[in-house]
Amino acid sequence: MARTPAELAGAxxxxxxxxxxxxxxxxxxxxxxxxxxxxxxxxxxxxxxxxTGRPRGAFCGIGQCYDCLATINGEPNRRACLVPARPxxxxxxxxxxxxxxxxx
Amino acid sequence: xxxxxxxxxxxxxxxxxxxxLAGAVAAAGHGLSVALLDASPQTGGQFYxxxxxxxxxxxxxxxxxxxxxxxxxxxxxERSDVRQLSGHHVWAVTKEDGDLWAVHAATxxxxxxxxxxxxxxxxxxxxxGAYERQLPFPGWTLPGVVGAxxxxxxxxxxxxxxxxxxxVAGSGPLLLAVASSLAxxxxxxxxVIEASGYQGYARHPRVLAANPRKLAEAAVHGAALLxxxxxxxxxxxxxxxxxxxxxxxxxxxxxxxxWRPVRGTGRRIACDALAVGHGLVPxxxxxxxxxxxxxxxxxxxxxxxLDGLQETSVRGLWAAGETGGVGGAELARAxxxxxxxxxxxxxxxxxxxxxxxxxxxxxxxxxxxxxxxxAVSHAxxxxxxxxxxxxxxxxxxxEVTAGRIREAVTDLGARDxxxxxxxxxxxxxxxxxxxxxxxxxxxxxxxxxxxxxxxRRPFAVPVPLSALASPDEPTGSRPDAAPPVDD
Numbered sequence: 163m164a165r166t167p168a169e170l171a172g173a174x175x176x177x178x179x180x181x182x183x184x185x186x187x188x189x190x191x192x193x194x195x196x197x198x199x200x201x202x203x204x205x206x207x208x209x210x211x212x213x214t215g216r217p218r219g220a221f222c223g224i225g226q227c228y229d230c231l232a233t234i235n236g237e238p239n240r241r242a243c244l245v246p247a248r249p250x251x252x253x254x255x256x257x258x259x260x261x262x263x264x265x266x
Numbered sequence: 267x268x269x270x271x272x273x274x275x276x277x278x279x280x281x282x283x284x285x286x287l288a289g290a291v292a293a294a295g296h297g298l299s300v301a302l303l304d305a306s307p308q309t310g311g312q313f314y315x316x317x318x319x320x321x322x323x324x325x326x327x328x329x330x331x332x333x334x335x336x337x338x339x340x341x342x343x344e345r346s347d348v349r350q351l352s353g354h355h356v357w358a359v360t361k362e363d364g365d366l367w368a369v370h371a372a373t374x375x376x377x378x379x380x381x382x383x384x385x386x387x388x389x390x391x392x393x394x395g396a397y398e399r400q401l402p403f404p405g406w407t408l409p410g411v412v413g414a415x416x417x418x419x420x421x422x423x424x425x426x427x428x429x430x431x432x433x434v435a436g437s438g439p440l441l442l443a444v445a446s447s448l449a450x451x452x453x454x455x456x457x458v459i460e461a462s463g464y465q466g467y468a469r470h471p472r473v474l475a476a477n478p479r480k481l482a483e484a485a486v487h488g489a490a491l492l493x494x495x496x497x498x499x500x501x502x503x504x505x506x507x508x509x510x511x512x513x514x515x516x517x518x519x520x521x522x523x524x525w526r527p528v529r530g531t532g533r534r535i536a537c538d539a540l541a542v543g544h545g546l547v548p549x550x551x552x553x554x555x556x557x558x559x560x561x562x563x564x565x566x567x568x569x570x571x572l573d574g575l576q577e578t579s580v581r582g583l584w585a586a587g588e589t590g591g592v593g594g595a596e597l598a599r600a601x602x603x604x605x606x607x608x609x610x611x612x613x614x615x616x617x618x619x620x621x622x623x624x625x626x627x628x629x630x631x632x633x634x635x636x637x638x639x640x641a642v643s644h645a646x647x648x649x650x651x652x653x654x655x656x657x658x659x660x661x662x663x664x665e666v667t668a669g670r671i672r673e674a675v676t677d678l679g680a681r682d683x684x685x686x687x688x689x690x691x692x693x694x695x696x697x698x699x700x701x702x703x704x705x706x707x708x709x710x711x712x713x714x715x716x717x718x719x720x721x722r723r724p725f726a727v728p729v730p731l732s733a734l735a736s737p738d739e740p741t742g743s744r745p746d747a748a749p750p751v752d753d
Contacts, residue, residue, distance in 0.1 A: 167427060167452065171425055172328070193320030193321035197424070221413055224312060227662065227697050227701050244375055246318070246375060
């Protein structure tokens, strides 16, 4: 019986690479979205809400709910469940509407 | 393929899931030039969502039910002249001069390298599928609570799980499929919590007898749940999520027939994730923006009203699959083919083989009847609002609580979701009410019958302002990179 999704699907992915989440190195597999890489590292939240500052992460998984918004390589409001992870990606927790740090 | 780059396609198909694929290959097989647009880099839609090639999945079928049906469609697509436009997020469909449709899309993965594309066509087939319907409960915004379909989507595409011990809850047959795939992928699933019972199906014996494949599918999931020791609890709901930074447990409470929680029946189940969903909502905003007529389905969602050959109330605009009411992959394939054939008949001006059309209509009617029985059996009953506390967030984007919505209804006189939205901002955030629309409408109805929220959104997906600034820029009826035409 399969113990992991990769075993179930008979996956033999290419070599994993590194992205960072708030400075912490996180491994990602080629073909995974940013959200999938974070889930595999046990990270479920990468945004705080605009009004009450509560943590959020991926919810609908298909780009409909916008709960998974992340700041990716300095660009806020990107849906982590749709964006493919690329080597060296810098993910930072998005606070509020995501524009405070970039002064917009 | 059109004869030159400035010529429109005969048919633009929006959505490369079961319905769109079947429609595209059927239309192309009858001589139409077809463009197939989809937001995802891969075909398959949500049902046949699968890992990107780089993940090297040798057995993608292990994550799916009835994979051969998809594999066959994909082979036919590869052998066809259908022009595949993947990574195209369609944000609007408009009518152009001379009876042509314009399909407006943005390419790029959500914000990166976005480029506007306009595809012109003589007819459109809308096969945009559905998204998950959510009903809120205390704690449902805590990390670790994910959509049931969302958990399955992330598993199918990214080979990941949201936790090790995952409770599956909500209502509808999707829960069984989600629980069995999570368990097969190595998660512990202590329980599936279904708010309805399954007795509802027994009231439709003829419909059940006519759909043996559906019963076999249910049996496959049932056997998988038994094998993985997953308990199925009906007439129950998760009424509270526990945890500070993330889920540590849920409370499951018995429901009465009206989905009202029964006091004193709560039981705690330890888990580190909860996958939850209450059925699906047809994704129809591209059509409603064009004025297409809708109908209310048996479980209270809005779907497109279609004629016997899948055409909407707007001539030249067809729809298939979940856009016409949620009914599953097999029905979507039949409807997609039917719509593709109907478009070919219209554009060619002569009939295709009538026997195939008759057979497809028979199959569609049979499966639609099953979908109807299923929808009735799992339709949310009004008592679910009894598990909300005043500080439960209903609108996740704008963080509008149930208390504020109730205040808008009782003190300020709101009677519908639209007025609730104006008074509280529920449904006015990023997701444009996709997650909270049903709940806000139920609360606005104050225990009466809720009108399904109108699926009216000017843009179906976020659009860069640059695309709006130059709507008439000749972005090409066909993409720049179109291969040379060989006919």
